[in-house]
Amino acid sequence: MNAENSCAIAIQNLTKTYGKNRGIENVTFEVAKGEIFGFLGPNGAGKSTTIRCLLGLIKPISGSAEILGCDIVKDHREIMKRIGYIPSETMFYPSMKVSEVIKFAADVRGINCAEEAAKLCERLKVDTKKRIDELSLGNRKKVGIVCAMQHKPELFIFDEPTSGLDPLIQAEFFELVKEYNRQGATCFLSSHVLSEVRKYCHRAAIIREGKLIACDTIENLAHTGAKFVRVEGTNALQLEGMSKVTPTDNGVEFVYSGDMNALLKALSATEVKDLSIEEPSLEDVFMQYYD
C-alpha cells in the first residue's frame, strides 16, 4: 500500500480478456484525489470491464491498479471500506424491503449510517417501506445511490449512475456528488451522457474497443482542431478527415479534422451557396473519438 499516493485511482497497463473475446488492453490512466472524472465510451468499449477489474469482481490478466494507494488484488477489503459503488444495473434481493437492504449494506460495513441514509432517502425521494420487487429500475437505482453514499466514502465509482433516473433526481444526484466532492470525495463515473460529463467532470478519459484513446481535461478534449462544417449547394464532397457526415436538404454537414487547404480547394471546385465553419460541440468531438 502506498499511503502517500495523491491518486485516487492509478491504473497501469491493465489488460483483461474473456477467452478469445476482447476486454481491455493496456489501459493506463490516473484519477487525482478530489476530482470528478468522467469515463466515456460506446457500448462494449470496456468501461464496465475496467470498473469491474478495479472492484476485484474480475481478475486482470496483466497490469496493475491502485485505489487510494491500495492494490486492487491484495487489498480488496480495505478498498471496499473506502469506496461507494453503483453498478449500471442495480439489483437487490427481491423479497427484502428497501429499509432492510440499506441497513444490510450498513451492517456489513459495521457502521451506523442511519442519519446519512435518512437524509439521502429524503433528498432522493426513496420509499423505504416498499419491497425491492415492487421498484422500477429508477427506484432501484436510487436505493443503490443511498447504499453507495450512506457511509460517506472517500471515492465513488459509478457505472452509468443516471440511467433510469428522471431529470429531477438526476439533478439531485449530481448535487449530492458535488457536495461530497466539496467535502473531499473523489468521483469516477462512466457515462454515455456527454452533457453531464461536460457539466460536472473536471477530466475525462475515452475508451474505444478496449483501448484508451484520450485522457485530458474537458476543455482540452473539446479543442481537437476539428471544425464543424455546414455547406449548402453541394453534397458531393469526399475528403480525408470528414466524419459524422449528414446530408441536409440542399447540402451536407460534417466534422472536419483534415487539412484545411484541401477542404477549401474542394469547396472552390463546387457550387457553394452558403458555408459555415465553426468550433464543433463537445458532443461532436466525442463522436469523432467514438467513430
Added chain:
Amino acid sequence: MTLYRHELKLNRMSFVIWLVGVLAMSAGCIFLFPMIDDSMAEMSDAFASMGGFSAAFGMDKLAITTLEGFFGAEIGTIFALGGGMFASLIGISALSKEESSHTAEFLHTLTLSRSKIVTGKLFSILTLIAAFDIIALGVFVGSAAMIGESLSMKCLLWYIAAQFAAQTELASICLALSAISKKSSFGLGIGTALVLYVLDIVARITEQAEFLKYITPFSFSNATDVFVNNGSIEAVPLCIGLCVTVISIVAAYVVYNKRDIAA
C-alpha cells in the same frame, strides 16, 4: 455474522416449505401405521422375500409390521430423499444465486471478502440442516408417542446424526458446484441427490455394484441399517463421506476465490 443472518432470512421460506412437506408426509405415515399394521402382518413375509426390492428398502432386515421396520422402509426413505433434496437445493443456490439474480455486484462491493461470503453461506446451510433434523427428531418422537408406540431413542439419535452427515455432504458437493456455476441450477441440485440415492439402491440390489455404497451418502445414513445395527453407522462409507464433505468445502473456497464474478 450479518451475512449469516441475512442468508437464514432469505432461506426461511424454502426451509418452512420443505420442512412442512417432508415432515407432514413422515408424520402422516406414522399416524397411518396403527391402521395398516394388521393388514401388513399378512404380507410381511411376502415383503421380506421380494429379493432386490426387499433389500433396496431394508425389508429383508426388519419386519415391516414393527414401527421400526416401517420407519426404516417407508419414513426413512421419505426423510432421506426429502432432506437430501432440501440440503442439495440450499447448497446449489448458495453462491450461484448471487450471479443468476444479479445481486453479486452489490454483495461483493461491500466489505466482505470472498472467503467470508462462502463462510457465511456455509454456516447458514449447516444451521438450516441442523434445524431441519432436530425438528424432524421431535416430530418422529412425538408422532410415535401419539400412536402409543416408541422408537429406540439411541437408534433414532444416531439415525438423525447420520442424516445430518449425509445432508451436509450433499450440501457441500452442491456448494462446490455452486461456486463453479454462474446459474442457479436447481435441476443440478435435485439431480445430484437423486442420482446418489439411486446409486444406493443399486448397491443394495446388486452384489457387483456394492462398491457404490462408498460413493453415496445414502448408504451410511440408511434408516434400516442404523436400526438393525442398534445405532451403529458403517465406518468406512461415513469416513469417505466426511472426506468428500471437507474436499467439497475446500474446493468451494478455492474456486470461488479465484474465478471472475459475472455481472
